[in-house]
Amino acid sequence: MTQATADSATSQALSVATGSERTRTPATVRTAVLHLLRSFGMTSIFGNPGSTELPMFRDFPPDFRYVLGLQEAVVVGMADGYAQATGRPAIVNLHSAAGVGNAMGNIFTAFTNRTPLIITAGQQARSILPFDPFLASAQPTELPKPYVKWSIEPARAEDVPLAIARAYYIAMQPPCGPVLVSIPADDWDRPTEWVEPRVVSTALRPEPGVLAQIGDALDGSRSPTLVVGAGVDRDGAWNEVLQLAERHQARVWVAPMSARCGFPEDHPMFAGFLPAMREKIVGLLSGHDVILAVGAPTFTYHVEGTGPHVPAGASLFQLVDDPQVAAWAPLGTSAVCSIRLGVIDLLARAAPPQRTAPPPRPERTRAEPPLAGERMSVAFALQTLHEVRDPGHIVVEEAPGARSVMQQHLPITRSDTFFTMASGGLGWGLPATVGVALGKPGSRVIGLIGDGSAMYSPQALWSAAQLKLPITFVILKNRRYAALQDFAPVFGYADGEVPQGTDLPDLDFVALARSQGLDAVHVEHAEALRDTLTRALRSNGPILVEIEVA
Template sequence: MSPAPTVRDAAFDVLRRFGATTVFANPGSTEIALLTDLPDDLEFVLALHEGSVVGMATGWALANDRPAVAILHTTAGLGNAVGALATARVNRAPLVVLVGQQDRRHLALEPFLTGNRLDDLARPAPVWIAEPPRPQDVPGALARAWHEAREHRGPALVIVPMDDWAEPAGVDEPLPAPAKLVRATAAEPAVLAELAEFLGTASNPVLVAGAGADDAESWRGLTALAGKLACPVWQEAFGARAGFPQDHPQFAGHLPAGREELRKALSGHDAVLSVGAPVFRQYPREPGQFTEPGTRIAVVTDDPNEAHRSPVDLAVLARPSAVCGPLAELIPAREAGSERIGRTVELPGAPEPGAPLAPEYVFGLLARQLPKDAVVVEESPSSRPLLHALVPAREPLGFLSAAMGGLGFGVPAAIGLRMGGLKRPVVAVIGDGSSLYSIQALWSAAHYGVGVLVIVLANGGYAIMDKLAARHGERTAAGGKAPWPGFDEVSVSGLAKSLGCPARRAETYEELESVLNEVLPTLAARTEPLVLEVAVTA
C-alpha cells in the first residue's frame, strides 16, 4: 500500500493545480521538512538574501502575470524581506509566500527560532495573511492565498509550523477555495456613458497614464482614446511601469512630483482622466491643490486603495483594459490643433575626447541601440529623470522600477523577469549605491544562467542623497553639508566577479559603446549575465 498523503503532499498538489513551477527561497531549518527531496517538477531557485528572494519572485510574477511562490525563514527571513514585500505590494506583484515557523507542539514554550507574532511583523505589506489553526488547513490556506494574491495583486502569506508538513492530510475535507476563479472584465455601459460625458463636455481634456495600465490591451485602448481626444498624455510621477507608449507623438512626458509644477503642467486643461494611476503621486509635500480651480478629475483603476484615496470628481473601479477601448469607441473624434502636444527628445552626441562620462551619454547610447522590446529595470535615483527623458518605454513592460521607492529591487527583479520566461532583452540600470543592497542576487543570475545586462552607474557615492542635502541647505540656509562619506573604494565589477558573475568596467565613451555594440544585439538570447560598471560623474 502507498503511504497516506501528508499535508506536504497535499500542499504540493495545490501548487500544481494552479500551475506553480518554481519556488524562490533562502532556506532555514524551519523549512527543511518542506524542501528536502523537493519533487522534480518544482524548480528550486536559491537567492543569497531574503530581499533577493522576494525581488526575484516579484520579477517572475510580473513577467508571467500570475503568482510566484517564495519561501521565507521564520522571524529572521521574514524580517529581512519585509521591505521587499512592501515593494511587491505597491508594484502589484502577486506572490504566494510560505513563512516557516517553529514546531507547533512546543510553540507555547517559545523555543529557539520561534516566530513571535509573525503576522504583525509582516503587516501592512501582505494583502492577506493566514496562520492555519490545524495542519490539515495548510493546503486550503495555500489555495486561498493563490486567489488572494492574484485578485488583490500583492503578497499573500501563509505561516506554517515545521511539523505540520508530516501530518496526515485531511483527504475527506473539502478544499476551502475555488478550483478556478474568473473575474469579469466587461465595463458596464452606464459607467462608460458617464466617463464619455465627463470627457465629452470638456473643452481641453488631458490623459494621465500609470503603472496599472501597463498591458497591451490598455495601451491599445489608451492610444485610441488619445487619438480621439487629440490630447497630450502624461505618465504619472514615480510610476513603476509605463502606462502608455513613450515614443508616441502625443506623449508629453512625466508629470512633476511637486504640486506647483504639477499645476503648471496641467494648466489650461478642464478635465483630467487618470488611468491606472493614483491622483496624484507626489514627493516632496507642497501646499495647494493639484490643479487650478475649475479642473475636474476622474480616475479609472482596478486598485481599490487608489480609488478610495484619490480626491477626484469621479472614480471608476475597473480594469483599465476593460474601459479604455470601449470608451474610445464612444468618444467623437476631435480636430487636432496646430500646436504640437507631445514632447521633443534630442539625444546627446558623444562627449569631447577625454571628457568624463555623464549619465546622459550612457542613456543616449541606450536610446539609440536598445531593441524596441527591451525591458529597462531602473534603480538609479539620481539619474532617473534623465533616463525618463532620453530612453522611452516602447512596449508594455518596457520599464520597471520599485514602486515603493526602497533600494534593493532592481537587480533581483531583472533576474526574476528573465527567469520567468520573458524572451526579451532585459537591462537593469542601477546606481552603485543601489546595487549594494542586493548584490548577492548576481550569484543567482550566474548560477542559473540568467542573461541580463546590469549597467551600474558608478559615481562612488549616494548622489541622490548629496543632492537632497544640498537642496535642504539652500532652503534652510544651513549649508547643506552631508555627513556621509563617499565610497570610491567599492568596485562593483570586482564584487560581481567574486560572486561568479562576469563583469567589465568602462571608463570612456568608446569603451562603453564597444561593450554595448557587442552585447545588446544578442541580449535576448544570452544565457550568461554581465555586469557593466560605468564610471560616471555625479
C-alpha cells in the same frame, strides 16, 4: 495583473481550471500543497532555506524548480520580477522571523508594486511552540503587516492547503499584492484532504452611469489629457489606452513614480513625466480642461505642497483598480474597475467629433560627449545605451538619481519592457532583473542600477550567474547617493552642501561581479562605451558593465 491563462480574456481569472481528476490517494499537507501549486502553474519556488522549511522540500518533485537566493530580500525581489514578467503569482519560501524580517524591504516594494506573491514562512514545530523555542516567530501573522494583503498561521495542520488556496485568490484580487502563510515545521507530514483550484473572477466593469460621465466629459472637452500609471501595463491595457488617446487627440503624461510604462514614449501624443510635486503637476497640466488618470493615483506626492491639486477650471476623473486609491483621491470622480475593461467600454462609445491634434512635443535634446579629461555624463551613457539596444529589450531600473535623465534619453516604446520599484526602497533592482529574465525566457534584460542601489542586494549577481541568464547589468557609478544629494536643497541645504553619509568611494563592481561568477567590464572613457555595450548586449550569459559617470 492578469494570469497567463486569461491574457486574451476580458476578465481576470484568479485560478486555472482543474485538469483531469486526480487519483484519490491519501494526502499529506506536503502532497496536497504541491498538487495545488502545480494546478495553479506555480512550479518555481523562490527561497533561501532555513531549518523550519526543510520538511517542505523532502522528496522534492522533479517538475518543480527551486530558485535559490543568497539573502531573503533577494529572494522576494526575484519573485517580484518573475511574477510581473509572467503575469502569474510567484511563491516565495522564507525562514520564520529572521527571514521575513530580512525580506521586509522587498515585501514592502511588492506591496506597492501590486505584485501577487504567496509567501510561506517556516515556523517552529507546533509541539514546542509553548516553550518559546529557538527560531520561532512569536507573532508570525503580525510581523509582515501592513505590507501584506492577508496573513495567517492555520489553526490546524490539515488547514494549510486551504490557506494556500485562499492566499492565492486574495493575492490575485485587484489590487494584487503579497500574502503570507506561516507553516509550522511539523505540519507537512500530517494527513489532510486534497484541495482543487477554483475559477474566481473579480474583474469589474465600471458602473455605467459613472463611465457615461467620464465619456461625456472627454467628448465635450476642448483639451483633454490622460495621466497613465502602472495599472495600464499591469492590466494589459496598453493598446486600448493608445487608441483612447488617439481618438480624443489627448496629450498623455506618465503619473509620478509610475513603476511601469503605460504609453509609447516616442508617440506624438506623449507629453512627458509628471513630478511628485503638487505645484509642478498643476503647472504642467495647465490648459487642460479634462484630466483622466488611467491606472494611476491622483496624485502621488513626495514633498509638501500647497494650493489646488489640478489647474483652475479642470475636471478630474480616474479609472483605477484599487478602491483605497479612489478613496483618498483629493477630488474628482473615480471609477473602480479593471483598467482594460474600463477603457474598452469608453472606446465602445460613439466616436466624438474630430479634434485638432495638439502641437508635437519638442524633439529630445541630445547629450554631448565629454570634453577631453572629463567623465561622461549619465545622459550620454544612457543615450548611448538607447542607441545600441533593441526596443524589445527589457529594462529593469533602480537608479533613482538617474531616473529623470533616463526619461529623457532612454525612451520606452513597447508594452511590458520597463519595470521599476514603486516603493522608493532600494535593493529590489538587481534581484528583480534576475526574476524578469527567468519569467521572460529568451529576452534580453537590462538591469540599469545605480551604484548605491547595487550594494543593497549584490547577492543577486550569484543567482544570475548560476542560472546563466541573458542579462546585461549596467551600473552607473557616480560614487554617491545622487538622489539624496540632488534632493537636499528641497530640505534647506545650501547649494553645494553635501549631506552626511551620501558619498560612496572605493566600490569595485567588476571585482564584486567576478567574485560571484559573472563576466564584468569597466568603462571609463566615452569612446569605448558604444562597443562595450554592443558586445555586452550580445553576450550569451550575464555580464556586468560598470560605467564611470560624472
